[in-house]
Amino acid sequence: MKTEGGPEAAKRRAGERAIETIEDGFVVGLGTGSTTAHAIRAIGRAVDDGLEIRGIPTSFQSRQLALEVGIPLTDLDAVDVVDLAIDGADQVLDDPDAATHGALIKGGGAAHAREKLVDTAADRFVVVADPSKLTDRLERPVPVEVLPDAHAVVAERVRTFGGEPTLRDAERKDGPVVTDNGNLVLDCGFGAIDDPDALATRLSRLPGVVEHGLFVGQADATYVGSDGGVEVRRY
Incomplete structure (x- = not known):
């Protein structure tokens, strides 16, 4: 068979x-x-x-x-x-x-x-x-769910520790992706992530971050x- x-x-x-x-x-x-x-x-x-x-x-x-x-x-x-x-x-x-x-x-x-x-x-x-x-080695961009009013501030903070944040756009509608919780998503590229635990802690501490995709x-x-x-x- x-x-x-x-x-x-x-x-x-x-x-x-x-x-x-x-x-x-x-x-x-x-x-x-x-x-x-x-x-x-x-x-x-x-x-x-x-x-x-x-x-x-x-x-x-x-x-x-x-x-x-x-x-x-x-x-x-x-x-x-x-x-x-x-x-x-x-x-x-x-x-x-x-x-x-x-x-x-x-x-x-x-x-x-x-x-x-x-x-x-x-x-x-x-x-x-x-x-x-x-x-x-983890290397994909890390999705970060953010409050809508905080997305620009969070993006700037992510850049200060080496990340490249991109606001996720919807595929079949104008504008960004909106989560089931009513928030926005920043896809944050860090390249190869040498210390996932440290990065997870750092992202969690940012005001305006609801949750990030590092588990x-x-x-x-x-x-x-x-x-x-x-x-x-x-x-």
Whole structure:
């Protein structure tokens, strides 16, 4: 039998493998993005087969998909615990010798503020990815969600410590991207990030920053899908 290959197959394998630890009664954080969408669809099929769980979506996109596949939803303030959060990433630091092994850059979908809120509230947070997301050094621009009135001030502060901020433009409308929280996003390029933890702290201290896309020391594992199956990296 021919093995299904390609990036989408790798993403699907990662998403489907990550849901295997879900049990009846779990509250599950539902991340945002194409790889996480495969996990959400797999959870929907499990719900159809009798699994009893509640999901907490991290974006309008994940909420709509969860409703489409029949996952009962709840809110973070309505539960005592989030048992598991499943989310994707734009980059995953894959260097076991690094102090920040497993650090992430997220926010390509501009949902990183809600994602971080749910992911860090969870007892266990797992990332789903294909091999293209793995890197030995984080280097993608870091998305920074900012209050609309603060975007120019935050951009100037970012420049003072070597960043190149770009206000993210919407693709099919005039003007900038507006997050689900009503804020703007600065994509801040720093080149290769030698110390993700220090940069995360520095960005968090800037007045006007709602949240940034550096997730350091927060993921418990990454499920990496490939043509040959799924490899699990635990942190």
